[in-house]
Amino acid sequence: MTQVNVTGIAAPKAAAPAAAPAAAPPPAAAAAPAAAPAAAAARPAAAKGAAPVITSKAASGPPLGALKLADPTKTISGTRTEHPVPMNKMRQRIAERLKDAQNTAAMLTTFNECDMSKLMAFRKANLQAFVKKYGVKLSFMSPFLKAAANALMDQPVVNGVIVGSDIIYRDYVDISIAVATPRGLVVPVLRNVDSMDYPRLELEMNALGNKARKGQLSPADMQGGTFTLSNGGVFGSLMSMPIINLPQSAILGMHAIIQRPVAVDGKVEIRPMMYLALTYDHRLIDGREAVLFLRKVKSGVEDPTSILAGI
Template identity: 55%
Template sequence: MADITVPVLGESVTEATVGSWAKAPGDAVAKDEVLVELETDKVSVEVSAAEDGVLTEILAPEGENVEIGALLGRIGAGNGAAAAPSAPAAESAAPAASGSGEQVKVAVPAMGESVTEGTLSQWLKQPGEAVAQDDPIAEIETDKVAIEVPAPVAGVLSETLVTEGTTVEIGTEIAVISAGAAASSTPAAAPAAAAPAASASSGAAVAPSVRRISAENSVNPADIPGTGRGGRATKGDALNFISQGGAQQAAAPSAASRELGPREERVKMTRLRQTIARRLKEAQNTAAMLTTFNDVDLTEVMAIRKKYKDTFYEKHGVKLGFMSFFTKAVVHALKEIPAVNAEIDGTDIIYKNYYDVSMAVGTDKGLVTPVIRDADAMSLAGIERELGRLAKLARDGKLQLSDLQGGSFTITNGGVYGSMLSTPILNPPQSGVLGLHRIEQRPVAINGEVKIRPMMYLALSYDHRIVDGKEAVTFLVRIKENLEDPERLLLDL
């Protein structure tokens, strides 16, 4: 028999709150396996098993305040068989579709680095419908991408445990599939208990102390920025949030809500749209953003495209577009003006000796910026091929988080929608974004004569904290020079 006690938690810390138990009585435990998480007003601490055995009892339930040295539970000898019988009984209670089969739970899969939760935006299958293995049954929307949840086995979707619009965490059980069963003629109705079950599951990872503090101050626990393991909010995070006016901030949107008129409707913003709004506002609030402009004569680029477009397509299988020329010109300019490719980290500047260019792509759900990796090492054909691949994934909603992370500079082309001029906004933590616009025939003076040329306005928005005006202007001039005389790119001038 081994006692589980509260360890020393640091200088001046005399008590903690039991956050969550990772094991239940009867569960087998291995030496050094995490049993329970304790929260102080400063940190979260994991308490591990001192030896192999079985967790025989829990003496300090979740949410209870405990002092240093207090007894939390006990570990006894055994293999953990005590708790096993209850699991099958619970699973057998799940309703099955016609043709009884093994009841397989479907859980939220891992959704990428740093992503711990998402919103179940829609069910792609309904209870009673047949599903094949790997068929998508639900779509979960994170703050970056939409992810489809596949069926782990073939059978019938017998029950949905979460309603659309519910926030779910990784590992949350959202459905039950009757493996090998045949579809019923009439789809079963979703259980009335789905909503409560979803609420319980979505809040399962919120520590009791955080729930209590949130309830006492009328705050949504999801609004509290977390510093604990897996991004979870700790007791200290909750107290800091409240002390810094978080309750008033959280209440502000509700107070600002107004009654709708007879021809108005209110639609909740998607998580992607909320993230876009938050990040754009953060960019405005953080960066000293400034925009400088220039124009470019695309006569030479258009002549090259016209001359070689058929041969280019026959050899490479992709069309020769404008974006590959702009990408090459941008990379060339970034090499000369490295500050535009850098970012600020506290009081340091991080210079990036790579050129991963984010390309803004408009979709039905909002703007996303997939990244073309190592654009400096790509040919024009390679850039066009990769851009086409990423744009298709974006439109189909199949981008992975890895496709969106790590860009060092962004190009956005409002010209495809007819924009004549704009001031693009930064994509943090990047320090520069280039805005392209529509090409239009305009009269320009060339060697004392008025010529009609295909002209485009360029706009560079940059963080003035790291990029000086001279550098920004020079950056745009280099792009202009390289596009008006593309041979400079070949000669690396």
């Protein structure tokens, strides 16, 4: 029966008396330590018919201990010899002059490239007529010589030289041509290239080349050049940085003609291209003059009718 108090609210039933606390359980025996985890957790078995899971493992070489190294105390069979060969006077002189150039000039090289398509077509169309008329072949050197001569007149500082505290400007162009011979590199000089036509250049080059190969060049043949032209392309050189031929202030390097993809009027075409390298003395020649010089050479070579004459 519910007891009602004066407020009319049912009073809660009295809570049952709390049970006596149970006795503490005896201490359990210490559990055995868990086994160390495996190197890789076991994967659940794949469901029947499921596609196999492919995993990758980083490649690693064999441990060092597994490598079989050669016995360092074992003597290598065979004969290995060395023998000194004295440098001839020409090689000694070449070495001295090249080192002098490095120690004297502030050398810097700038590059450009030219499309040889028109020049090659011009040479092919006129080769037989040229040989018949002048008795010498039509080469690529003469147009480069004429283009360089025109560029030297356009940028006279490249044709100049530092003497003491003065700059000497020349109103003539004498170009040294680097020629490889069995004895070493020689640089005979073509005089007054600016006033020579194409046939005359070919005849002069043939004469100097024959003298160089026979070892008959005189000191006068190799002195007085104002600029040097070197053609490493005949040996397959793709690009190089030629060294100035002191006391000159610049040298132009020609290179191999290579078929390469180039952009022409927004389209990619395969053209016969050649890299050009101008090494110059930065004490005298600024980058502006060097770049303008190369652009002048490029325009002359790419338009051979503007520089070739005498056919």
